[in-house]
Amino acid sequence: MTSLGLQQFDEFVKTGKVVNGSVVEYARVGNGVAIKAGASKPDISTPEAFKQAMLNAKSIGHTNAGTGPFNTRLFQKLGIYDQIKSKITIVQGRLVAEAVAAGDIEIGIQQTNVIQPHPGTEYLGPLPAELMEYGQVGAGVLAASKQPEVAAAFIKFMADPANAPLLRKAAMEPPK
Numbered sequence: 001m002t003s004l005g006l007q008q009f010d011e012f013v014k015t016g017k018v019v020n021g022s023v024v025e026y027a028r029v030g031n032g033v034a035i036k037a038g039a040s041k042p043d044i045s046t047p048e049a050f051k052q053a054m055l056n057a058k059s060i061g062h063t064n065a066g067t068g069p070f071n072t073r074l075f076q077k078l079g080i081y082d083q084i085k086s087k088i089t090i091v092q093g094r095l096v097a098e099a100v101a102a103g104d105i106e107i108g109i110q111q112t113n114v115i116q117p118h119p120g121t122e123y124l125g126p127l128p129a130e131l132m133e134y135g136q137v138g139a140g141v142l143a144a145s146k147q148p149e150v151a152a153a154f155i156k157f158m159a160d161p162a163n164a165p166l167l168r169k170a171a172m173e174p175p176k
Contacts, residue, residue, distance in 0.1 A: 006138040013140070022141035025160040027172040028134040031067050032098050032112035041122070042107070047130050051078045053107065059088040059098050061105035070133040071109055077131075097121045100157040111135065120138065130148040137172065 004112035006025055012018040033044050042053035045148075054075065062071045067132060068090075075081040075088075077125065091099045096108035101120030108115060109127075126132065139158060141151045164174040 004138040007136060009140050016143055017125065019143055019145075022152060022155065023138055024140070024159045025136050025138045025153050025175045026136040026155070027167050028175050029067065029111045029113050029137060029172045030126055030132040030134045031062075031070060031109050032115050032126045032171070033124040034097050034108045034110075034115045034118065035106065035124060036100055036103060037120050039106070039122070041124060044124050045128065047078070047128050050128055050131060051080055054078070054084055055080055057084075057087060057107045058109050059087050059089060059105045060109065061085060061091045061099050062109040063091050063096060066108070066111045066114070067133065067135040070135075074127075074131055074133070081095040116171055122145050134173075 013020050013023065019135065033050075035041065040044045042056065043049040044053050046125075049133075062068050071088075072081065075084060087091055089099070089105050091105070091110075095114060096105075096110040097115050097118035099105045100108040101118060106119070110128055115121075115162065139155045141148050141155065145151050161174060167174055
């Protein structure tokens with residue numbers, strides 16, 4: 001079994017690494033915002049407040065993995081990308097929250113299930129609903145699996161709507 005964004009499975013199925021027909025979306029995840037613990041909390045509750053928080057930030061960090069690429073589109077949609085691009089750091093090799101906790105960036109944006117909780121940071125919350133884009137989280141049975149029926153049963157469990165509270169506890173949501 002493996003877990004990735006759904007579009008990444010196409011190549012694995014084509015090359016025979018993942019069993020065709022076994023891929024299931026079991027969750028979706030959007031981006032959230034974190035700041036250093038004890039820092040002043042900017043308002044991110046509305047699109048306009050989030051935009052102002054980004055304009056006022058000294059530095060902003062995100063990754064180019066997972067839901068990271070959504071951020072450039074988001075900043076362009078808000079009409080502020082050119083104004084803030086010099087303040088953006090693409091965090092590589094560590095979690096965005098680690099960069100926030102270390103003081104390397106003031107505001108961090110990353111998938112909600114990754115950016116919280118993290119020592120030394122405070123989670124402000126998810127992006128406003130009007131700005132949210134979601135990444136799909138899926139699982140599929142590996143062709144090399146020694147117990148494909150067990151993997152398939154686990155995937156079925158993961159995708160069961162009755163497990164939505166478990167997903168939410170992990171800062172993810174059931175797929176729509």
